[in-house]
Amino acid sequence: MKNLFPLILCLFLFTGHIQANDGYKLWLDYQPIEHAELEQTVSELFSGIYFYGENPSYDIIQKELELASQGFLNKMPSYSSERFQGANLWVGTREELSQFLGLEHQAKIKALGEEGYWRGTIIHEGKNYYALIGNSPVATLYATFDFLKSIQSNTFDGSIEKSDFQKVKLRMLNHWDNLDRTVERGYSGFSIWDWHRLPGYVDPRYIDYARANASLGINAVSLTNVNANAWILREDFVEKVKVLADIFRPYGIQVFLTARFSAPIEMGNLETADPLDKQVQNFWKERVDMIYEAIPDFGGFLVKANSEGQPGPHEYGRNHAEGANMLADALSPHGGIVIWRAFVYSHEIDEDRHKQANLEFEPLDGKFQDNVIVQVKNGAIDFQPREPFHPLFGAVKETNLGMEFQITQEYLGQATQLVYLGTMWEEILQSKTYRPTASNTVAGIIDGSDSKQNLTLMAGVSNIGTDRNWTGHLFGQSNWYAFGQLAWDPDRSAEEVSEEWIKLTFGQKAEVHSKIKEIMLTSHEAAVNYMTPLGLHHLMGRSHHYGPGPWVEGGRADWTSLYYHRADSLGIGFDRTETGSGALEQYASEISQKWTNPKQTPEKFLLWFHHLPWDYEMQSGNTLWEEIGLHYDGGVKTAREMRTQWRQLENQIDSARFSHVDQLLGIQIEEAEWWRNSSLLYFQTFADRPFPESIEKPEGDLEFYKQQRFPFAPGIRPNW
Ligand code: GCU
Numbered sequence: 001m002k003n004l005f006p007l008i009l010c011l012f013l014f015t016g017h018i019q020a021n022d023g024y025k026l027w028l029d030y031q032p033i034e035h036a037e038l039e040q041t042v043s044e045l046f047s048g049i050y051f052y053g054e055n056p057s058y059d060i061i062q063k064e065l066e067l068a069s070q071g072f073l074n075k076m077p078s079y080s081s082e083r084f085q086g087a088n089l090w091v092g093t094r095e096e097l098s099q100f101l102g103l104e105h106q107a108k109i110k111a112l113g114e115e116g117y118w119r120g121t122i123i124h125e126g127k128n129y130y131a132l133i134g135n136s137p138v139a140t141l142y143a144t145f146d147f148l149k150s151i152q153s154n155t156f157d158g159s160i161e162k163s164d165f166q167k168v169k170l171r172m173l174n175h176w177d178n179l180d181r182t183v184e185r186g187y188s189g190f191s192i193w194d195w196h197r198l199p200g201y202v203d204p205r206y207i208d209y210a211r212a213n214a215s216l217g218i219n220a221v222s223l224t225n226v227n228a229n230a231w232i233l234r235e236d237f238v239e240k241v242k243v244l245a246d247i248f249r250p251y252g253i254q255v256f257l258t259a260r261f262s263a264p265i266e267m268g269n270l271e272t273a274d275p276l277d278k279q280v281q282n283f284w285k286e287r288v289d290m291i292y293e294a295i296p297d298f299g300g301f302l303v304k305a306n307s308e309g310q311p312g313p314h315e316y317g318r319n320h321a322e323g324a325n326m327l328a329d330a331l332s333p334h335g336g337i338v339i340w341r342a343f344v345y346s347h348e349i350d351e352d353r354h355k356q357a358n359l360e361f362e363p364l365d366g367k368f369q370d371n372v373i374v375q376v377k378n379g380a381i382d383f384q385p386r387e388p389f390h391p392l393f394g395a396v397k398e399t400n401l402g403m404e405f406q407i408t409q410e411y412l413g414q415a416t417q418l419v420y421l422g423t424m425w426e427e428i429l430q431s432k433t434y435r436p437t438a439s440n441t442v443a444g445i446i447d448g449s450d451s452k453q454n455l456t457l458m459a460g461v462s463n464i465g466t467d468r469n470w471t472g473h474l475f476g477q478s479n480w481y482a483f484g485q486l487a488w489d490p491d492r493s494a495e496e497v498s499e500e501w502i503k504l505t506f507g508q509k510a511e512v513h514s515k516i517k518e519i520m521l522t523s524h525e526a527a528v529n530y531m532t533p534l535g536l537h538h539l540m541g542r543s544h545h546y547g548p549g550p551w552v553e554g555g556r557a558d559w560t561s562l563y564y565h566r567a568d569s570l571g572i573g574f575d576r577t578e579t580g581s582g583a584l585e586q587y588a589s590e591i592s593q594k595w596t597n598p599k600q601t602p603e604k605f606l607l608w609f610h611h612l613p614w615d616y617e618m619q620s621g622n623t624l625w626e627e628i629g630l631h632y633d634g635g636v637k638t639a640r641e642m643r644t645q646w647r648q649l650e651n652q653i654d655s656a657r658f659s660h661v662d663q664l665l666g667i668q669i670e671e672a673e674w675w676r677n678s679s680l681l682y683f684q685t686f687a688d689r690p691f692p693e694s695i696e697k698p699e700g701d702l703e704f705y706k707q708q709r710f711p712f713a714p715g716i717r718p719n720w
Contacts, residue, residue, distance in 0.1 A: 020656040023469030026212050026477055027149075027504035030071025034508065035154060039073065042151055045089040045130055046077040052092025056250035057137035061091055061144045064211070068148050090122070090131040093140055097133055100124055109135060109163065115219070115252070116165030117143035121158050130158055138214075138252030145215040153503035164488075167447040170373075170402070170457040171487035172220035172256070173213065174302065175464070179229050179237075185408050185545075185715045187415035188465035188472030193223060198240035206247050209464070214251040216484025221253055222459075226304040226341065228258035230266045233287050242294040249297065256339070259301035259327065262311035263287070274316035275326035284330040292334045300336035301327055302375070307344040320344075320360060321367035328369040339402065339457065340368075342376040342392055352574075352581035354380040357392050366398035373400040373457050378428045380583070381564075383411050383461075384537040385528045386424065388605050391586035393442050394433030402457030403429075403446045403490075407479050409463065410545050412527055414715070415472025417668045418642065418661065419527045420520035422482035422494030429490045434588035443490035458487040474661055477505065478520065495521060512652050515645045522638050528604075530635025530672040533628060535573065535608030538564040539679065544713035548675045550682050551706060565607070567686040571614055572624070573607030584609055603627075614687045626692040628683065632676040633695035639665075639672040678705035 021029070033039040046069045051058050069077040080087035090097065094109045100122050101109070109118045117134040132147055134140030146164065150156040176184040177191035192205055213221070223241065224232050231237055245255040264270040264283040274280055291298050305312025305323055313323030324340040331338060342357045361374060368374065374396075379387025383406040393401060405425055412419045429443040437450065444450030446458055460483040463471045471477050478501045485497045498520045499513065506512050531548070532539055539561050541549035552561045566574055576583040577596045584592045595601040598610045603619060606612070616624040643665040650658055677698035680691065682705075691697055 021654045022656060023474050023477065023660075024208075026470065027481055027501060028067075028211060028215060029505070030068045030148070030152060031507060032074065033072045033151065033154075038151065038154060038156060041156070041158065043073055046073065048080045048086045048088040049077055050080045050083045050087035050090050052083070052090065052096035053137075055137045057141050057252070058091065060211075060214075060250050061132075061141055064141075064144060064148065068151070072151060084124070084127070088129060090129045090133075091140060091144070092131070092133060093137060094118075094133055094135050097122075097131060100129075100131075101133075109133060112139075112163055112165035115139045115142065115217070116163065117146070118161065118163040119143045119147055120161030128158070138219075138250075141214055141250075141252065142217055149215075149500070149504060153500065154508055166217060166219075167449075167489045167491070168456045168458050168487055170220045170299075170455075170459075171216075171218045171484065172222065172457060172459040173218060173407075173462045173464075173483075174222045174226070174404070174459050175462045176225045176227075176408075177223065178225050179231060183465055183715060184225050184227060185406075185410045185461070186463070186465050187408065187715050188463060188467040188470065188476065190466045192464060192466055193244070195237070195240055199243040202243060202247070206244060210248050210251040210253055212470075212480070213253055213484070216481060217488040218484045219252050219254060220256060220299055221248070222256040222258060222299075222302045222339075224258045226258050226302060227308075227310060228260035228304070230260040230263035232257050233259065233263055233267065233291075235290060238291055238294050241291075245295045245298065254297055254299040255295065256299040256302050257291075259303050260311065261303065261305045261313070261323065272316065273311060275313050275318050275323045276316070281326055281329070284327060288330040288334065288336065292336075296334075298334070298336060300331050300338055300371075302339045302341070303327065304341045304343065306346060307341070319364060319367075321364045321372075324372045324374075325367075325369045328371045332369070332371050337371040337373060337455065338369075339373050339375050339459070341404070342374050342390075343382075343404070352576065352583050354576060354583040355581065355586060357390070358395055358586045361392060361399070362395055364399070365396040368399050370400075371455070373402045373455055375402040375404045375457065375459055377404045377406075378425070381537055385412055385524075385531050386535075386604060387428075387537070388608060389428050389431040389433065389442050391583070393445050394435035394440055394588060395586065397436055397451075400453045400455045400457075401445055401451065402459060403442070405458070405460045405483060407460040407463045407476075407483050408715075409476070409479075410461075410715075411540060412524075412531075413668065413671065414546055414713075415463070415467075415476055416546075416664055417527065417671065418473060418475045418519065418665060419523045420475065420482070420494075420498060421479045421524065422486065422497050423521060424524045425482065425486055426494040429486065432590075434590040438590075446490050458483075458490065460487070469660075473664055474657055475520070477501075506653060509652055512649055515649055519642045519645050523642065526635045526638035526642070526672070528635070529631045530639065530675045533631030533635070534603060534624075535605040536565055537608060541708075541710065543716050544710045546710050546713050547671065548678045548705070550679055551702075566611055567683055569686055569688065571612050571616070572628075572683065572686070573611040574609070575611040576609045580611065614689060622692070623689075625683075625687045625689050629680060629692045629695050632680055636669070636672045636676050636696070639669045643669060674705065678702065681705065 065077055114136050117139045119132050122129050122131050132143040134143050179195050181190040183191050194203055262273045264273045264280045268283040270279055304310050306314040324338050328338045344356055376390050376392050380390050431442050433440045440450040448456045463476045481501045482497045485492055502513050502516045539550040541547050542552050550561045614625040618627045680698045681702045
């Protein structure tokens, strides 16, 4: 008998590795099925898989079913070469399976659109076949992922039909990844795009990245930083991009690049980048043709122009529409599009930066080509812990508007703190804009149901990097997940999405579910409370945006924390009513008229729109000063409670993930205390009032908190 020791050792090490869950597998961790009945059903289905055709997306489905079968059942699936004999699970498109679908059923599936799918049981000659049917091969892949999720979360039921379709056309990740692999505002390692070794070396991560995105229905990705480097448009870089595009294609993912507006000067040897200049137009046309030669389904360009020092059409006296349309003209023969960002902050403007996007874009309504989408951040300032929705939503009628959320937690504790963003995004998406019609919501504009725009987009600034668990903090994965699900359907409930993610990530135990759900659903409010409660904003340290810096002055007049909170001996807050900057008037009158009165402004936005005396009476009967104290203190208490809850799960979660989250929660509590103590001590210097009785008194002295604490925080962008 051969010596089995090395084999046993190997198995032992391998098993040990699985138990030490490092989070790499994300929500696609197919664990053994625990329920005997479900195991039996799945085992039967996987013992006779029949594909109705051949194409690259089906190859991917096959691989995914194999992975799942090994995980669920610890065996490989078997395939049937014949659709009836020995087949139990059918995989195909609506057209391929048309003979088994009645006309009405076919029409129903067709109505779900190119990416829509149906799954359910088809009975043929007395035998049941479970079918995964998409309107396209990629939609069939979506059906497959949904089917696998239902098994993983123990909800699969062969007698129930399910159909679904995308509500938003482009569901897109924006990577702020630089060509040197640093990631602007990235907190989970370096960029996963290994430009140096591409095109020759294909990192297996590219495939796992594509799988994860496809499992959520994410169908577009912009690979490079919006603060763009023109080199990505060079032929040798396009060769590298082509490799990624080829990998992503069968997963239904289209590739976009960021275009630096001054590229004609930097790489075309031209003296201008004026969008109305013939040579400039030719430069872009030639670049675009070259890209499409390599990547026939290239998506188009994402552009940050005339913002924070980036070049743009204003240098030549042209407006955003003229700049965007020039690129749109180059792309449209190939079916490409331009995504033009509305995040415009110029150095010069010293009035309320809240107003700048509306001031620049409203007059251009109707002037953008059809293949242009204006991508708008969720709020008018900059991904703050909480913002009211951006007033551009609803203010234009003939411009395609897309949403830009930030998945990477630049202002929300980065990859150190547990903050589930689903609830924040839901709050934005469900906000009523009252324009153009009374029932309009932000979601209705984004998915076109209210705005009637055909080209729809939801983008999320990615939180992905080379860290083994992809997102730095394990719970960062829930934000990637929630983004994908809300992009697929902006009306989905954030709570439901959190439940789904927990089941896929942590399995079936009821206590694990309820505790983690509680942690997730309270986490955003907690962070808002200990960072910027009651509508305060932009109080963080200048460059890193991580810890508190309400005292930070210097630099540009419109970029200081003092500019935003405006605390003085009389009160605190930013007056954006007509007695102040007037930014409130950029909203529909239903909002602006109501919120001009602080008593009718939701308290969560109070100091966003009003400068109020410290003794202003809040709904609770407390003074404003007291309420600020209670919110800061409440945030700290919730952070502590999150850890208490987590610790009760110690024996129910594998030790690697338990300890990872536990340690980070420890840091989160310290940070929450730091935020509370420093902010309250600082604001007290203006308020000159005692702290409310019921709160824990901030310790230490302000000077101590003012020291530079995070000089080398990751993800900081280069100075501009
Ligand atoms: C924020 C962020 C920058 C980023 C900018 C943008 O200001 O701090 O790093 O470049 O947003 O969205 O363009």
